[in-house]
Amino acid sequence: MSVAAKYELIKQKINEACLNSARNPDEVKVIAVTKYVSIQRANEALEAGVINLGENRDEGLLQKWEVLGDKPTWHYIGSLQTRKVKNIINIVEYIHSLDRISLAEEINKRAEHKMKCLVQVNVSGEESKHGLSAEEALPFIESLRKFEYISVVGLMTMAPLTNNESQIRECFRKLRELREQVQALDLDFAPCTELSMGMSNDYGIAIEEGATMVRIGTALVGEDG
Numbered sequence: 130m131s132v133a134a135k136y137e138l139i140k141q142k143i144n145e146a147c148l149n150s151a152r153n154p155d156e157v158k159v160i161a162v163t164k165y166v167s168i169q170r171a172n173e174a175l176e177a178g179v180i181n182l183g184e185n186r187d188e189g190l191l192q193k194w195e196v197l198g199d200k201p202t203w204h205y206i207g208s209l210q211t212r213k214v215k216n217i218i219n220i221v222e223y224i225h226s227l228d229r230i231s232l233a234e235e236i237n238k239r240a241e242h243k244m245k246c247l248v249q250v251n252v253s254g255e256e257s258k259h260g261l262s263a264e265e266a267l268p269f270i271e272s273l274r275k276f277e278y279i280s281v282v283g284l285m286t287m288a289p290l291t292n293n294e295s296q297i298r299e300c301f302r303k304l305r306e307l308r309e310q311v312q313a314l315d316l317d318f319a320p321c322t323e324l325s326m327g328m329s330n331d332y333g334i335a336i337e338e339g340a341t342m343v344r345i346g347t348a349l350v351g352e353d354g
């Protein structure tokens with residue numbers, strides 16, 4: 130199936146999820162995660178009308194950026210090694226994986242303008258996942274006050290690896306509740322309006338629970354499925 134056809138199906142599903150939850154589909158950004166696919170395939174997504182592309186490695190991002198340039202809005206969605214920050218920081222508009230002070234220090238040092246960062250939270254507590262625990266997230270965010278070039282625009286999480294829909298929903302709901310707690314702090318460096326959650330298998334649930342950014346790889350640009 131072409132990327133354009135897949136994108137149409139995804140937009141339908143987004144509309145349904147928005148209907149179910151009385152939300153406006155304009156509040157949901159689709160990020161095409163192109164980490165497994167060619168530059169050609171990523172370009173097909175752009176031609177189909179996708180605006181946001183996400184990569185989880187600096188090599189992959191740079192390769193695609195050399196060809197596609199600033200046509201897409203770039204998102205860095207993977208765990209980010211401190212020494213790689215300088216390679217990607219002036220290309221990406223958003224970093225979805227801020228999870229430690231040493232990374233914040235490096236972003237703050239290298240940024241040429243305020244960087245839009247999402248704090249990654251490991252809501253499910255699965256050991257294999259990166260991110261702060263829900264308990265650590267608020268004090269961590271408050272500690273970012275001193276970084277002039279960091280704006281905490283939202284929170285990001287990955288659902289637990291399970292087919293249990295209510296467990297997945299619970300994870301997304303907790304991230305939304307955490308966002309409300311951050312917003313209640315009323316911090317000017319942490320407007321925290323975005324919720325980056327939902328992938329190919331669970332973006333419908335994520336949107337019903339308030340996602341403003343869904344990160345879709347396989348279902349959008351995958352060669353099959």
Ligand SMILES: *Cc1c(COP(=O)(O)O)cnc(C)c1O
Nearest residue numbers: 162185206328329344345346347
């Ligand atoms: C790979 C990846 C995705 C997309 O996964 P799919 O299941 O292919 O949609 C989303 N978010 C992150 C952080 C990823 O690494």
